[in-house]
Amino acid sequence: QKEVEQDPGPLSVPEGAIVSLNCTYSNSAFQYFMWYRQYSRKGPELLMYTYSSGNKEDGRFTAQVDKSSKYISLFIRDSQPSDSATYLCAMSDSNYQLIWGAGTKLIIKP
């Protein structure tokens, strides 16, 4: 079993829909949780960074962390074709080494 599980997709939704992306993990020591967006042939871009449990909102993006369930989510409201990309979750304990999900390919259809 991988430490971090993420459905690779692709996930295809119409423009304007609410998108829900998720990762589950097995290591209860993880404290720092990140979501990155990666366009084709580009480096990952940090979208959200959260510590411990709770919600964090930034514009159209909301990150949720449920440590009791070992489950994290990224919600995208009013999705746009420009949101089409691969979304990677990553997490770490007190060390800086990131453990990555496989990435979910998201397609927003105009």
Next chain:
Amino acid sequence: GAVVSQHPSWVICKSGTSVKIECRSLDFQATTMFWYRQFPKQSLMLMATSNEGSKATYEQGVEKDKFLINHASLTLSTLTVTSAHPEDSSFYICSAILGPSNQPQHFGDGTRLSIL
């Protein structure tokens, strides 16, 4: 803020050539830089971690003599792929963190390396 620049973005060279990739933190001093490799449709694979002024720490299975890392300053790390062969063709990405180890990593735009 937290901009990381990587150069070159794409390089094609003949087998046996050594290739150097630069990673610079433009607006912050990076205490630690990381080098990743990414195969098509796969997630990032950490190759090594480097701290300014000290030797890099390589992940298991990564050849130290093949992938030379130099972190000469707080804003520059280089990865040299020595005597590159077609199997070294890949997408190489660097990242950097500012300050404490619990800060998020900021990534460069990657280097596409093609060895003929």
